Amino acid sequence: MKRFGQLIHLKPEGADEYIKQHASVWPGVLKMLTTCHIINYSIFKKDLVLFSYFEYTGSDFEGDMAIMAADDETQRWWNVVKPLMEPIETRSVGEFWADMVEIFHLD
Numbered sequence: 001m002k003r004f005g006q007l008i009h010l011k012p013e014g015a016d017e018y019i020k021q022h023a024s025v026w027p028g029v030l031k032m033l034t035t036c037h038i039i040n041y042s043i044f045k046k047d048l049v050l051f052s053y054f055e056y057t058g059s060d061f062e063g064d065m066a067i068m069a070a071d072d073e074t075q076r077w078w079n080v081v082k083p084l085m086e087p088i089e090t091r092s093v094g095e096f097w098a099d100m101v102e103i104f105h106l107d
Contacts, residue, residue, distance in 0.1 A: 002056045003105065006097035007088055010048045014084030019045070021081055028073035036064035050085070052097060 010018055022043065033041060037058030044051045058064050068074055082096070091098035 002061070003102055004052075004054050004056065005100035005102065006052045007100060008050050008052075008097045009086040009088060010045070010050055011084055011086050012048060015045075015048060018050075018081060018084040021084075026073060026077055028071075029077045032068050032071050032074050036068045 037056055039055050039057055041054035042052065044053075056064075085096075087096055088098045
């Protein structure tokens, strides 16, 4: 299992809509997350900063993310929520949500 932490900004004009959308995430999107071995997924908000945490239990992260990206309902979901966010400037090339480095964990 691998833990992920990620950061992104909310656009001021998109914050309320983002919260509203996540109050009832589409069932197909939730199913795709679990199909792609994502568990314990949480998103936290502080002002206009979002922090996400999830655990990946599969053996081919890139392959599972490609499966998720190819899913029609996930694509429709992303078309709704992505315009509400603004990637952080220090993200790596190709990232939308910026991956963080885990420096401590206690079980």
